[in-house]
Amino acid sequence: MSVDDARERFDDLVTWATGTLRGDEVLLASLRGENSDFVRFNHGAVRQAGSVQQQSLAIDLISGRNHAEGSVTLTGHPATDQVRVAVLLDDLRAQRAVLPEDPYLLFATDGSDSERSVLGELPAAADAVDAVSTGATGNDFVGIYAAGSTFEAFGSSMGQRNWFDATTFNLDWSLHLRGDKATKNAYAGTSWDEQAFRSKIDWSVRELVALGRPPKNLPPGGYRSYLAPAAMQEIMGMLSWGGFGLRAHETRQTPLLRMVTEGASFAPAVSIVEDIAGGVAPDFQRAGFQRPNTVQLITNGAFDSHLVSPRSAQEYGVATNGAEDYEYPLALAMSPGSLPAAGLLDALDTGLYIGNLWYLNFSDRTACRTTGMTRFGTFWVEGGEIVAPIEVLRFDDSAFNLLGDRLEGLTETAETILDSSTYEHRSMESLRLPGALVSEMTFTL
C-alpha cells in the first residue's frame, strides 16, 4: 500500500471509529507503518533478503479520567480494519469500566494539525543489491541494507490529525580482515548516489589496510584517547538512558544524579540539545502533543531542561514538551568545538583513536560510571601517526570524567548519524555529534 493510501485510510478509520464512540468517550489513535526492504549480507553474499509491509494502530480510549490502551495490526482493508478496531474498542471499554481513575492522564485537547514528508528517491531493490554486491567485491563485506517508506500518524476524536512520512535508506556495513579486526561504515540518506557510496567503500578499504598491521596488546591503564562520533554515539546512548527524563530525575534513578544532588557538571564546552527540527523524527507524539523544535538538555556543561512526557507532566506538575513515556531523546545533538579534523591525530599525539565503542552499560549508574568495549577501527597512535590496531580493551570510567575535566576538546564539525536500528520497525532517530579528545580514559581489561 502506498504512503498516500495509508494516510487516507488512517484518516477514514479514525473518523469511522469516532462515530462509534459513546457518551463522553475520547479516542486517541496513533499509526505506525512501513514498507521496507531488508537485505542482509555476509562474506559479500546475500544471507537473507525480503520485504516487510506492516501497519499497527494504537488506541487510547478515554472517558473522564478512566482509560485503557491497546494496539492492533491493520490489514489496510477498510472493512476488516473496522472490525478489528471495533473489537479492540469493546475490549478497552470493558477494561475501562472496572479501572480506577488515572490521576496522571493527560492528552492534547487543543492540538493543531501538522504534516511533514521527507521525500526520497530510492533505487529499485534489486539494483541496490547489485550496487552493494559490486561495491563489496573482493572484500569480506557484512551488513544490512534497509530502505523504503516509514510513516507515523496521530488522530483524535476531537479532529486533530498529524502525519509524518519518510522515504530513506540506511546501508550499515563492516569490512573484515581477520578475527575481530574490521572497519565500520554507513551510508544513509534519501537518494542513492553511486559515487558517494563508492567513496565510503574506498575509505573502508583504506582503513582495512591500516588494520593489517600487527595488533598492539595494551595493558589496562589510563590512555589519552580520541572518541570518534560513532564512539560518542554510544556514550550519548548511555546518557540518554534516564539522563534527561524528568521521571528518572524525580525518582533519583538518573545517571546524572550528581548534577541534581551535588551540582556536578560537565566541561563548559558540552552543550546537548534535543533537536527535533534538525532530525528525522516526527514532531508529535502519542497523546497528541507537539514537540518543540529544540529542548536544551545540557548548556555549557550544566543541566538545563528535562524531557517531559505528558504522564510525568501530570505527576510532577510541570508542562510537557512532547516526550514519549520513556523520555528518551529522538534527535540528540551536541555542539561542536574547535578541533580541526585535519590536525586531529597531531592533537592526539600519542594514545588511542577509538572508532567505535560497543556494549556499554553502567558499572555504577548513580555515578554515571560506564563500562564497554572498543570495537571496529580502533588504533594506537604515536607522534600523530597511526601505528597499529589494538586488541579489544574494556573501559570503565565516568562520563563526569570523560566529558568533564578530562575533556580537551571537541571537533569543529559534528557528524549526522541516522540510527540504523530496526527493532520491530525502522528507527527514525538520529544524532549529530562531534568527536571528543580526552586526556585520559580508564581501561580495565
Add this chain to the structure above:
Amino acid sequence: MTDLETRLEDRLRGMLPADADYASARHVVERGTNLSVRNGVVEPPAASHDEGVMFTVWRDGGIGYGATSDLTDAGLAAAVERASDWAQATAGRSVVDQTPLLHTVGDYETPVAESFDSMDLVDQIAILVRADAAMNVDDRIVDRGAAMLRYDVETLLITNGGGRVAQRIRQVFPDLHATANVGSNTQTRTYGRAAFGGQGGLEVMAEHGFADAPVRIGEEAVALLDAPNCPTGVMDLLLAPDQMVLQIHESIGHPLELDRILGDERNYAGTSFVTPDMFGTYQYGSELLNVTFDPTVAGEVASYGYDDDGTPAQRTYLIKSGILQRPMGGTISQARAGLNGVANSRASSWNRPPIDRMANLNVEAGEATVDELIAGIEHGVLMETNVSWSIDDSRNKFQFGCELGRMIENGEITGIVRNPNYRGISSTFWRNLTGVADDFTTMGTPNCGKGEPNQVIRVGHASPHCRFSAVQVFGGEA
C-alpha cells in the same frame, strides 16, 4: 471473524508457489497484555494484537521473503510476489543455494494449569496493587512498581511440501521493583529483573514466590543504602540463579550461536571466540559444567515442539563434563557449517526471518547444597540479580554487575554489600567453576536482541547456584 480471515490456512496453502524448491507461509498472532501499578497508581492496561504472515520462497539458488499485515487476498498475493522477486534477485549470490528444510507435521501447546481467564481483570490488578503497596516499607523508597506481562502466541507454519506445524505458546513475566535513595546513593531491588518468567498461567506467578517477595525487595533496597561498597579483590564468587541467567546467556549462549560462528552477526551482535574446530574437544569449563539446549522443560520460557523452520526440538547436550559438544545452529546453519546443531531457528515475529537463537539454555544441577557451597568459601561474595551486562563482540571479555552482594567469610554470610561487580574472560571463567548446587531454577529473559534486521526474542535459562574461584570483584564509586 470476517470473511477475509476465514479459511486463512486454506488461502495461505493455495498461495504457496508449487514450482518453488521450497516455500512456506508462517502466520503469527501474538496477543500481549501489560498490567502495571506504580507508586499506588494503576497504570492504563495495554493490550496488543499483532498479526501477519511471512512467505519464504527458495528457487533456483535464490531465497526471498515477503511479510505483510495485509491479510486480504491481494495483500497475501503481493507478499508472495515480493518473496519470489527476492528469490530471483538473489539467485547465484546467496550464502546458501539449496534448501535443507523439511516439510514437518506437528503441533505443540503450552500446558496451562490455571488460566488467567479464570481470574477477572480487577483481581489481577489487585494482586499488583497489594505487591506495590507491600514494597513501601520506608520513607526512603522513592519509586516502586509491580507489573505482569503476558504473551499468547499462535504460530502456523505451512509448506509447499505438505508441512504443517501449529504451536501455541503462553508466557508470563511478573516484575517488581523498589528504588531507595538518600542523597547521591540510589539502590534498586527487583524480582529477578524480570528473570522469573515462565510458560503457563497463574501458576507462574506462584512459582518463584511472587506473593512473598515485595516486602523483602523493599527492605533490601533500603538496607543497601547503608551497606558498604563491595570490596575490590580476587576472590571466590557464588552466583545466584538470577545472575546465572545472565552469565549463561552472554558467555555460553551467544558464543555458541552458529550464525555468529559463521560470521552473520559480525556487523552487529558480533562474532565468537568459538571456532568450528573446537567442537568435541574444547575444554569450555571445569568437569562440573553440563549445559543443555532443552526445549522440553515444562514451564520454562522457551519450551516448544518445533523451531520456526519446522525442525523438531529435543534435549541436547552442548557442553558435557566441561567439553564443548555442539553449537546452537538451526537446519540452515548446520548445512552451511557441516556441523550438528539443534532446533533453534527462531523469529521474533511474522515480520522477521528466523535466525539462530537461544531457546532454553540450561546449566544442569549438581549435587551440593547451596549451604555446602557457601561453607566452602573462605573469602568471597554471593551476588544476586543482574543489573549490568557488557561483553566484547567475541563474547570473551565480560563485566557484569548485580543488585546485591552478600560477603562470605570462613564459610558464613556476614552481611550485604552494594554495587557488586565482577569481570573476567569467558574462556577461562568457566574453567574456574568449583561448585554446582542442586537447586535447579527455571527462569528466562524477555529481551534478547540480535540480528539484522533487529529482533528481540524471549529465551529461557535454568540454573542452580554456581561457585567460581579467583574472580576479579569490585564495587562502585566510593
